[in-house]
Amino acid sequence: MVCLWGLKFILKYRHSRYHIWRTVVLMICQLFLAFLIPEILEGLNQEQAYFAKDLKFFWPLNYYFFEDWHLNAMAEGGSMGMFYLVWGIALFLLVTPILTYFLGKRWYCSWVCGCGGLAETAGDPFRHLSDKRLSAWKLERWLIHGVLVYIFVVTAVVLYGYFSNQSQIFGIDIYTWFRKPYGFLIGAAFSGVIGVGFYPLLGSRVWCRFGCPLAAYMGIFQRFKSRFRITTNGGQCISCGNCSTYCEQGIDVRWYAQRGQNIVRSSCVGCGVCSSVCPRGVLKLENGPEQDRINDKPILIGRDDVRLL
Ligand code: SF4
Ligand code: SF4
Known part of the structure; x- marks a missing residue:
């Protein structure tokens, strides 16, 4: 399906080499990194199957990267598990700042990301519906940076629980009050339901514009050091x-x-x-x-x- 939308987009913008190339790269990333490689590994009964998509899906967008079950799975996954752990951290700390410095956040948002790819292709007919008002821009700044702070807090608490072997912090249950609400509110409701389901009402990049913590992180580099x-x-x-x-x-x-x-x-x-x-x-x-x-x-x-x- 993603390839069909991509082909439709390429046809529409066929006069532009930029759009042809970025859509082809997007389709390859989705087809191979998000679907085929994990599927093939799973078919071969490889334990690393569900890590494979982490090659391009990293923290803070991948909000469960530092959760205990994921860290344990990587720690027990031998050399491949270690590779995914180091790769995920390097993507956040090194690769993202360097590529965003040279290319801006487009290297990810418009060339690699699945959410961005869906917005660009399936969401293309709705792109003109994005809110242009000053009030929307003010809301955008508060919301997207609020989500970035939120995932930093949740991850810090989750890591505290992991390394201290505690399920609570200050008497508050970490799963019930930190992991679960973030996964539901941001990971499912915002990015999935509102981010995709509301294309026809709010435009195609609602999630990328108002909610994605990785976009917020890259946006800081793009604005001040790029x-x-x-x-x-x-x-x-x-x-x-x-x-x-x-x-x-x-x-x-x-x-x-x-x-x-x-x-x-x-x-x-x-x-x-x-x-x-x-x-x-x-x-x-x-x-x-x-x-x-x-x-x-x-x-x-x-x-x-x-x-x-
Ligand atoms: S996000 Fe807006 S300003 Fe940036 S390249 Fe796309 S259309 Fe142009
Ligand atoms: S308003 Fe925008 S699209 Fe129209 S001529 Fe000026 S820059 Fe080009």
Whole structure:
């Protein structure tokens, strides 16, 4: 199914090599890493079968990575178990910051992630429904960083329980009050029910925009320490608004384009659709030198000379 949606997306954006390549990579990641390799290992009765998907599904998105049963399974899984443990930690601590520095969070959100892949393909007809209001942006910042803090707290408590061999902390049951609510509220209800089921109401990237702790983590790097930016050739912009309409992350791209200001936003997933739907070729996704990514020169807008933020 994921391949059919992917092919439909490729057909729609066939004029763009960027969309063709990222969709092919997304399909390969889903087909092989999420389904075929775990299935084949399971068919061969390999104990590592359920770890295989961890190759691209890591903490904090994979919220059970540090839970006792998962840690025990990896510890008892021999060299492969150890590999998955080290790989999972390295992805979070090293690979993600390095790749996000060079490429922005798009390397994961738009090229690898299953949630992002579903949003890009099955959710494509709904991308224009993302809320563009300032209030939505404020809510987004509170919610997504709130979830990031939430998973840090839950994981710290779970690790405390694991290493101290305790089922409670300050008299509070860890499973009932930490692991279970996070799994239900964030892991199932938010990412699954709201994140996918509400595409036709809230747009295609509700989970990625408001709830994903990994997106929040990468967004911090993208905003403050990354080479990624979308450059805008403001003089060419005709203010048609296509870019803002089709931004699934609710970014008012036109606002930046009119001012010739680079877009450096933590929420941008680098899908590139704003660039593809622009009739004037104003927008370009780039990874140039870090010091040049924020431009603040004044440009002329109508009769007003505006000093940019
Ligand atoms: S600003 Fe452009 S590249 Fe970024 S999320 Fe929006 S549409 Fe995608
Ligand atoms: S789609 Fe292009 S021309 Fe239209 S508002 Fe956006 S940047 Fe300007």
